[in-house]
Amino acid sequence: VQPEAPSPVAAPLRELPWAQLNFLHTTDVHGWWGGHLQEASYSADWGDYVSFARHLRDKADADGSDLLVVDTGDRVEGNAIYDSSKPRGKFTYEIAKEQHIDLISSGNHELYKAETAEGEYLHTVPDFKGSYLASNLDIYSPKTGKLEPLAPRYKKFTTKNQGIRILAFGFIFDFTGNANNTVVQKVEDTVKEEWFIDAIKDKEIDLIVVFGHVDIRSAEYALLFKTLRSVQWDTPIQFFGGHSHIRDYKIFDGNSVALESGRYMETLGFMSIDGLSTGATKNHGPVAKKAEITFARRYIDNNVYSMHHHSGKDIESFPTEHGLNVSKAIGEARKSLDLTHRYGCAPRDFWVSRRPYPHHESIFTLIEKKMLPQTMSKFNRLHSGGGALVVTNTGAIRFDIFKGAFTKDTKFLVSPFTSGFRYIPDVSYKAARQIIKLLNNEGPIALEMMNQNTILYPPEVHAARYRPHLLSSPETAYAGQAQWQQVLKGDGPETFPGYTTKDDAGTDGDDTIHSQIEFYSVPNCIQSTIGFETEDDRLPETVDLIYNEFIQKWILLALEYTGQKYTSDDTKSWGGGKSFTDIMTDWVEEHWGTKEEKCPT
Numbered sequence: 001v002q003p004e005a006p007s008p009v010a011a012p013l014r015e016l017p018w019a020q021l022n023f024l025h026t027t028d029v030h031g032w033w034g035g036h037l038q039e040a041s042y043s044a045d046w047g048d049y050v051s052f053a054r055h056l057r058d059k060a061d062a063d064g065s066d067l068l069v070v071d072t073g074d075r076v077e078g079n080a081i082y083d084s085s086k087p088r089g090k091f092t093y094e095i096a097k098e099q100h101i102d103l104i105s106s107g108n109h110e111l112y113k114a115e116t117a118e119g120e121y122l123h124t125v126p127d128f129k130g131s132y133l134a135s136n137l138d139i140y141s142p143k144t145g146k147l148e149p150l151a152p153r154y155k156k157f158t159t160k161n162q163g164i165r166i167l168a169f170g171f172i173f174d175f176t177g178n179a180n181n182t183v184v185q186k187v188e189d190t191v192k193e194e195w196f197i198d199a200i201k202d203k204e205i206d207l208i209v210v211f212g213h214v215d216i217r218s219a220e221y222a223l224l225f226k227t228l229r230s231v232q233w234d235t236p237i238q239f240f241g242g243h244s245h246i247r248d249y250k251i252f253d254g255n256s257v258a259l260e261s262g263r264y265m266e267t268l269g270f271m272s273i274d275g276l277s278t279g280a281t282k283n284h285g286p287v288a289k290k291a292e293i294t295f296a297r298r299y300i301d302n303n304v305y306s307m308h309h310h311s312g313k314d315i316e317s318f319p320t321e322h323g324l325n326v327s328k329a330i331g332e333a334r335k336s337l338d339l340t341h342r343y344g345c346a347p348r349d350f351w352v353s354r355r356p357y358p359h360h361e362s363i364f365t366l367i368e369k370k371m372l373p374q375t376m377s378k379f380n381r382l383h384s385g386g387g388a389l390v391v392t393n394t395g396a397i398r399f400d401i402f403k404g405a406f407t408k409d410t411k412f413l414v415s416p417f418t419s420g421f422r423y424i425p426d427v428s429y430k431a432a433r434q435i436i437k438l439l440n441n442e443g444p445i446a447l448e449m450m451n452q453n454t455i456l457y458p459p460e461v462h463a464a465r466y467r468p469h470l471l472s473s474p475e476t477a478y479a480g481q482a483q484w485q486q487v488l489k490g491d492g493p494e495t496f497p498g499y500t501t502k503d504d505a506g507t508d509g510d511d512t513i514h515s516q517i518e519f520y521s522v523p524n525c526i527q528s529t530i531g532f533e534t535e536d537d538r539l540p541e542t543v544d545l546i547y548n549e550f551i552q553k554w555i556l557l558a559l560e561y562t563g564q565k566y567t568s569d570d571t572k573s574w575g576g577g578k579s580f581t582d583i584m585t586d587w588v589e590e591h592w593g594t595k596e597e598k599c600p601t
């Protein structure tokens with residue numbers, strides 16, 4: 001753990017369902033190598049995870065079972081360790097590679113920018129040679145300029161102790177927002193490729209593992225399941241997914257399941273399978289598949305209380321020398337980036353989705369009503385004389401603000417992306433005011449976003465489209481507490497708020513028994529009004545339409561639906577490239593800045 005991490009709180013725990021073949025799974029780490037330094041439940045760092053995996057591997061070796069470690073992408077963007085270093089990612093590759101990962105793939109965040117994809121090619125792929133798979137992802141090699149698979153398409157291997165013969169594929173969803181140095185092949189096209197058709201005919205296998213940066217309830221995984229089943233009618237198939245930032249488990253059929261393990265190093269997914277056939281090993285001949293294959297899952301809260309318990313270690317015996325060195329390297333990286341530098345003190349918590357929107361404790365209400373108007377009204381040239389509308393997407397805001405110190409760390413956790421603002425001057429106000437409605441309604445723009453597999457709101461909100469139980473209705477706010485999980489009462493430790501996952505296997509997946517936290521939906525975009533009052537009779541004829549450059553194509557499309565044709569040539573850079581990250585930081589310094597040594601509690 002990092003020295004400033006809060007100590008985990010004792011809680012009632014469920015055991016790991018250890019079996020013949022076991023997996024540890026991370027996804028959507030987004031650079032949170034240092035763990036959560038303001039949340040005790042997720043306060044373990046990548047070094048602790050290195051120690052934990054070592055102990056579980058030793059356990060597997062001791063009892064003759066196997067353990068495989070999987071990561072399904074989006075390791076980058078979303079944390080100051082990645083986003084504030086120059087070059088971005090300076091420390092990330094060195095930290096990530098310290099974990100022994102058996103199966104690893106790319107997420108969409110590895111591909112948004114050409115240089116990030118090159119980082120994969122030059123660092124992560126060679127660092128995880130033999131483990132990195134790219135079944136539907138190519139890159140124009142920075143060395144030769146030629147298009148080539150980012151990594152091998154698939155691999156077949158045999159586990160160390162049991163001799164389980166595994167055929168593995170590593171996918172990414174049908175992502176369309178990648179920079180032009182990579183090519184993502186749609187899954188529907190990949191399954192028609194000769195190499196794929198040949199690979200899945202192999203009968204000398206005991207298990208197929210499909211892992212990737214793909215929502216486990218997506219059309220892509222449904223198609224892969226159908227295609228695999230049409231050729232391998234009863235071979236067990238284990239899917240690992242990601243991208244939607246939630247804990248989830250899907251049962252495809254009696255021999256096939258899928259696990260998704262959350263986000264931001266909050267969750268270590270544990271998966272186990274019993275009853276698999278195996279090839280011969282030095283200790284035994286081939287073993288036949290049992291009549292019934294048993295699958296089990298557990299979502300481990302990423303803290304050392306859970307890790308000590310599940311590894312049978314204590315504070316003394318848990319940290320390995322390797323793990324300690326990794327934690328130290330993370331601490332040194334954090335120090336060199338001066339991540340504890342304080343800009344101000346947040347007077348209370350502001351939430352991405354733990355409060356309805358609008359709400360005085362919603363981060364979006366804070367941005368819309370205060371941060372954007374109070375900062376931008378000072379800078380904006382208010383070209384049209386009548387003011388401006390500023391539109392930004394909620395998905396660009398990645399994390400909550402907690403009461404207390406707002407540091408350089410906080411700045412990049414909340415707003416890691418580099419996008420600046422652009423504007424179109426003198427847009428008819430009548431048209432401009434329609435934009436927010438068009439972007440947020442279930443109309444033609446929503447349909448087009450769906451076609452392009454694009455979202456503008458947080459992935460957790462998107463996940464709820466297929467899992468409505470994830471979100472509470474603002475009308476019944478706080479009414480449904482702990483409806484799925486029995487809160488334990490008795491002599492043991494007390495429960496406290498945290499994940500209470502409901503998935504295809506029921507409500508007993510989380511290792512830590514929590515009371516429920518409510519989450520609410522938020523729209524695609526929010527809008528601030530600058531320089532005039534919308535309630536006023538004297539509304540402007542024209543306004544500057546300012547927007548986050550990441551959503552430009554959607555702004556132009558929405559304008560088209562209002563009958564106003566603009567192209568990217570009509571747009572201009574606003575504020576000399578100032579990003580929302582800069583605007584927020586300036587605002588925090590001005591409004592929450594203090595000379596006090598400590599933030600008030």
Ligand SMILES: Nc1ccn([C@@H]2O[C@H](COP(=O)(O)O)[C@@H](O)[C@H]2O)c(=O)n1
Nearest residue numbers: 108243395396417455456457458459550
């Ligand atoms: N430069 C970027 C990149 C992404 N977003 C938004 O992030 C959300 C998707 O996050 P994932 O971690 O699931 O990929 C989505 O709302 C994107 O629009 C962004 O705002 N800027």
